[in-house]
Amino acid sequence: MEKLKIAGGYPLKGTVRISGAKNSAVALIPATILAESPVSIEGLPDISDVHILKDLLQEIGGTATFSENEMTVDPSSMISMPLPNGKVKKLRASYYLMGAMLGRFKKAVIGLPGGCHLGPRPIDQHIKGFEALGAKITNEQGAIYLRADELRGARIYLDVVSVGATINIMLAAVRAKGRTIIENAAKEPEIIDVATLLSNMGAKIKGAGTDVIRIDGVDKLHGCRHTIIPDRIEAGTYMILAAAVGEGILIDNVIPLHLESLIAKLKEMGVPIQNKDDQVYVGPAKDFKAVDIKTLVYPGFPTDLQQPFTSLLTKAEGSSVVTDTIYGARFKHIDELRRMNATIKVEGRSAIVNGPVQLQGAKVKASDLRAGAALVIAGLIAEGVTEITGLEHIDRGYSHLVEKLNGLGATAWREEMTKEEQEQMKNA
């Protein structure tokens, strides 16, 4: 088990290249199950979630290779193998195996998903969608059993705007008989990316990226080649980091339109930003104004950037309020930031950050992926050395983090934890 050490307080500059989108990748890879010939996906991020999904596709009889960020999956010999336990529980997005296997085999058994602990994360809207398409669903000993004699298109209104439910219903519906209409669908860019892959495979989908998606089912889907979109959350993390400790950083391979809400907030704080095609330049800022943020569904401020943004707000003059309307309990990073000298209090769904304060290096623990990103940024801002444990969370979503940070001039390194430290972690 390793920990990440960061010697903070130094300015960074240069160019950082953004990887493919994690939250697209974790849906695109299961989507390959629906085809009957090989699918290649280019530009995937080199993160643990991608490797686990590749292993899961092999467990159900497919072949999958991953090299130079490209995965090729041959789904022709896959079977509807039950996956009640094991690796399936290591990531939340394994719920996409439900939609994809149901679509292809009309049956699936999938262990209830794991992933980041952000408070309650129900999947009732996924289930509602599958049932509307004709599936019978039971929950037995922590695994979801899905079975349908046939899937029939239906009109499905989502009671909650959900990225996962929107994608999962699309996956099940592309090979259903007739037309499916998803109303109150989520509009995140990752949904458009998955719809693009499915369309290249021969699916008939209209309206992805709006709140009404129409799908006309087809009998079969074929292989194709697809290039994933850049990761807007990884890009946003580096933009926040650039604002906090940069002396001019160019973020390369980004779609600026996907980050308008973050760009607006950074500008409001006083950070100079210029967009160019697929790059964003974040200039150095002298003083930061306090700003309030409220997370919303896309195109609002993303919940996944709320935690990293909080670290930057410790440098702002005045009081900032961060409200998370998507995950009201996504505040586990706050205690750790306090250990680093931040002045933050949590009231209900909001964190109130008072600044500016000079963060100090400390031993802290990443409790989830974006909490980890927040601590990395805090470590870069802080005086002295910060030690971050819980790297398994960060490795789920940030490809080659240490190399990218050091490429910008940071001093960050991974170190094996001592036996005593590992014991302490287990008992904590």
Ligand code: EPU
């Ligand atoms: N919700 C329900 N019922 C459902 C589904 C969702 O009540 O059936 C609620 C959730 O509890 C939450 C809200 O609806 O309050 C939105 O959840 P959504 O389904 O959109 O989230 P998700 O699909 O499970 C994805 C990302 C998350 C990101 C959210 C919100 C993936 C694999 N995960 O989760 O990403 O925070 O959308 O944008 O795409 C991350 O990358 O760190 C991460 C957690």
